[in-house]
Amino acid sequence: MKLRFYQDPDTRWYVDLPAWPGAKADLEMVAGADTMLEYMSEGTGEVHLYLSTDPFEGADELKLRELAFELGNGAFYLLKSYKGIEINLDMWLCDVTKWVFGDFPKSIFISKVEV
Numbered sequence: 001m002k003l004r005f006y007q008d009p010d011t012r013w014y015v016d017l018p019a020w021p022g023a024k025a026d027l028e029m030v031a032g033a034d035t036m037l038e039y040m041s042e043g044t045g046e047v048h049l050y051l052s053t054d055p056f057e058g059a060d061e062l063k064l065r066e067l068a069f070e071l072g073n074g075a076f077y078l079l080k081s082y083k084g085i086e087i088n089l090d091m092w093l094c095d096v097t098k099w100v101f102g103d104f105p106k107s108i109f110i111s112k113v114e115v
Contacts, residue, residue: 006045014029015029026094026095032090040088047112049111050111064107076090077108
């Protein structure tokens, strides 16, 4: 699936999910996910990503480290490398991930899509 991520005027990152039944605040990318989007957007404030639970050519892998219910339903993931450069970036993904994928996948494969 292809998803758009964007920064609002306060420089907070959000995923663009028009069908999301909850509040916009639930869609904010925090705790490392915002840092990942900064890398990927290269300062533009917007990035489109292709995400899949199946590996595909050119994808980087977000690997599930642990479920983190004490933070409010979510999970910790590790992005070991991005575009072949080792970065070892830990991030927390909230319950919106579960809404998108149906669960917290063991791996999420991602790649930046040029628009």
